Amino acid sequence: MLNQEQFIITLTNTGEQAIALVHNKLFDLIIINTVLPDMDGLDIYKIIKRIDLYQYIPIIFVSNTNDYQLKLACLEYGADDFFHQSHQQ
Known part of the structure; x- marks a missing residue:
């Protein structure tokens, strides 16, 4: 749904890259995969939400x-939504 013609999209491959980016730039929306090679998505969420500028960013x-249970945990911590990404084509 998101394409680069309408939005500026920044992608990262690791949680550390994502955290470094949010310290240097303000984003209007963040989408986090629950599983990344170096960190758990929920841990990334907790770190980002500790940054004052990101208190109200979805x-x-x-x-x-x-x-x-993972979906419930994410929503209980305050995530704005949770989507299951199906691999069906």
Whole structure:
């Protein structure tokens, strides 16, 4: 749904890269995968939400797994939404 013609999109491959970016730039929306090579998505969320500028910026989670407990945990911590990313084509 998001394309670069309408939005400026910045992608990272690791949680450390994402955290470094939010310290240097203000984003209007953050989408976090629940599983990254170096960190858990929920841990990244907690770090970002400790930054004053990001207290009211929406953060959405996406996950390849349909883990209800993970979804519940993300929403309980205050995530704005959670989507299960299906691999069906």
